[in-house]
Amino acid sequence: MPLRSPFRTSFGVESERDVLLIRVVTPDADGWGECVAMSQPLYSSEYVDGAADVVRRFLIPRLLAAGELDPQQVAAVLEPVKGHRMAKAALELAVLDVWLRERGESLGAYLGAVRDRVPAGVSVGIMDTVPELLDVVRDFVGQGYVRVKLKIAPGWDVEPVRAVRERFGDDLLLQVDANAAYTLADATTLARLDAFDLLLIEQPLAEDDLRQHAELAKLLRTPVCLDESIESAKDAADAIALGACRIVNIKPGRVGGYLEARRIHDLCQAHGVAVWCGGMLETGLGRAANIALAALPGFSLPGDTSASDRYYAEDITEPFLLDADGCVAVPAGPGLGVEPVPDILAARTTSTEWRPAPNK
Ligand code: SMG
Ligand code: MG
Numbered sequence: 001m002p003l004r005s006p007f008r009t010s011f012g013v014e015s016e017r018d019v020l021l022i023r024v025v026t027p028d029a030d031g032w033g034e035c036v037a038m039s040q041p042l043y044s045s046e047y048v049d050g051a052a053d054v055v056r057r058f059l060i061p062r063l064l065a066a067g068e069l070d071p072q073q074v075a076a077v078l079e080p081v082k083g084h085r086m087a088k089a090a091l092e093l094a095v096l097d098v099w100l101r102e103r104g105e106s107l108g109a110y111l112g113a114v115r116d117r118v119p120a121g122v123s124v125g126i127m128d129t130v131p132e133l134l135d136v137v138r139d140f141v142g143q144g145y146v147r148v149k150l151k152i153a154p155g156w157d158v159e160p161v162r163a164v165r166e167r168f169g170d171d172l173l174l175q176v177d178a179n180a181a182y183t184l185a186d187a188t189t190l191a192r193l194d195a196f197d198l199l200l201i202e203q204p205l206a207e208d209d210l211r212q213h214a215e216l217a218k219l220l221r222t223p224v225c226l227d228e229s230i231e232s233a234k235d236a237a238d239a240i241a242l243g244a245c246r247i248v249n250i251k252p253g254r255v256g257g258y259l260e261a262r263r264i265h266d267l268c269q270a271h272g273v274a275v276w277c278g279g280m281l282e283t284g285l286g287r288a289a290n291i292a293l294a295a296l297p298g299f300s301l302p303g304d305t306s307a308s309d310r311y312y313a314e315d316i317t318e319p320f321l322l323d324a325d326g327c328v329a330v331p332a333g334p335g336l337g338v339e340p341v342p343d344i345l346a347a348r349t350t351s352t353e354w355r356p357a358p359n360k
Helices: 048-065 071-078 085-103 107-111 130-143 158-168 184-196 210-219 233-242 258-270 284-294 342-348
Strands: 002-009 012-016 020-025 030-035 117-119 121-124 147-151 173-177 224-226 247-250 274-277 327-329
Touching: 020 048, 020 085, 030 048, 030 085, 030 284, 048 071, 048 085, 071 085, 071 258, 085 107, 085 258, 107 258, 107 284, 121 130, 130 147, 130 158, 147 158, 158 173, 158 184, 184 210, 210 224, 210 233, 233 258, 247 258, 258 274, 258 284, 274 284
Parallel strands: 121 147, 147 173, 224 247, 247 274
Antiparallel strands: 002 012, 020 030, 117 327
16 A cells, blocks of 8 residues: 655665565455564564464464354464564464454443544654754644654754644644664753653663663653554553553554553553554555544553544554544444555565364
8 A cells, every 4th residue: 555655764674565464264254364564674673574474374273273252262373373463463463353243242331432533642653854844843743643652763853843743832742753762872862851851761772781771761850762663561561560651652563462562551551651652554444443442541651543534544444534623433334444545455466375263
């Protein structure tokens, strides 16, 4: 799917989104799961063709061999396969979606949502110039987004953040995301961001730098939030115990699924650690699920749960829209509550494969 404009981070530029969808078909319903792996293994070690390979060769055969199961059992069945959390999350979501549709229950209700709409933040990529950045931010603020996240990298940090804060004032909810681009040696530069009253700084250091994040957190007034470092509830527990973060970005794909995501939410809530829902440029399918998750009570900060048109001129589902308060509606229908528009899906599909269940 072509992106409306290229999205640049500290690790690369995305111009289109190659999406792996998983569809589970039963006699009574279809379920959908979206895999958030990118085309290249630059955000994390997973990438979309690798995810398709592991799903095809290792995950689906295990699931089919396990026979009848509830969605809560999927993760345990797939657990012997190491890693590949984004691939596992997509498969678990498809199973969960079909199971919920058969029961007429929404994903939000199943997960424990307490809101029917959630405030939407927007993630703004690295630009060539500060004036260009200010134009893009002005456009998003004008659309009604309640919080702005700026991607940063060495050489694109203090000046763009200062410019946005000065132009849009102290009331703008503002945060930054480094995607692991710094080291502890950059602590002095990062501490200069303290002047701009940011909600948080997301993943400043490498994913396996938990201890260094704890050191950095002592040197910054801005709260440290972890993204890439947190791949499980166990990781979240370790990070909290170490003092490596005060806030967690929960991305279901990164942690192996929506059920593990909920466990991280519960753990963080018990420890007084704020959470918010991250994004991976999802289509309407993954976006629907993220918005349902973001409606849980512990999601106290706006997520990267923007409207469909942030990335896509035409989404594959009915588009998610921003309302007058800068919120997106939590889908209320069974399962994800949205499905692909057949013609749009067909036009975007580059290949399909089917695995019949045994004895069918
Ligand atoms: O879906 O709005 C979105 C993307 C938000 O910035 C975003 N995601 O590290 O949080 C992050 C990035 C990862 C994807 S970058 C290609
Ligand atoms: Mg991030």
